[in-house]
Amino acid sequence: MDHLIHTAEHQQVAIGKDEREFFVQLGGRVAELRKRQGMTQAQLAETLEVSQQTVNAYESGQRRVPVSMLPTLAHTFGVNVEELIGSPSPRTARKRGPTPTLQRHMERISELPKQRQRAVVDVIEAMLQQHAR
Structure with missing residues (x-):
């Protein structure tokens, strides 16, 4: 069964179960990394130039994280994009800096x-x- 998810432009689009699960897992990683950094949703929202409600929607998987935002998120959290999206690269075993x-x-x-x-x-x-x- 397809689910509705909000895009950054506030449109609702139907997405499949696998894609929905991807955004739920991505949102969970964003929340975990944010908390590890001691950041609030409001602080992350300021960094991303979005509202705190939007960050909350990303973290809960209710809204898709725009692809263009992935490098900024990865940089903010000190991880690479592969780690952020849940596909660790061989490089992740090394010290991150x-x-x-x-x-x-x-x-x-x-x-x-x-x-x-x-x-x-x-x-x-x-x-x-x-x-x-």
Whole structure:
């Protein structure tokens, strides 16, 4: 039996059972990854430039996550798109790199003027030296 699901444009379209299950599972992974990051639905909504209700609908599988949004979600959570959609790549066994929160801070720091970037690096280096003692 086909189910109705809302698209990002708020249209209802019939989808098959397998496709519905995919979006329910994807929504569950989005919710799990969001919670792992300590993010609220409202914070994720702000990142994605959608409403909190839309994030809730994605997470519950009531609304399809647009394909164009997958790279942004993956980047936000520090995973690759394959992991996000439930198809882990061989690369996933390796260390993923900085945590997404740290990665977001680094991106914000890179947008600062060079003098301010240097000041941030100086503080980080001082803290690391102090920790090494």
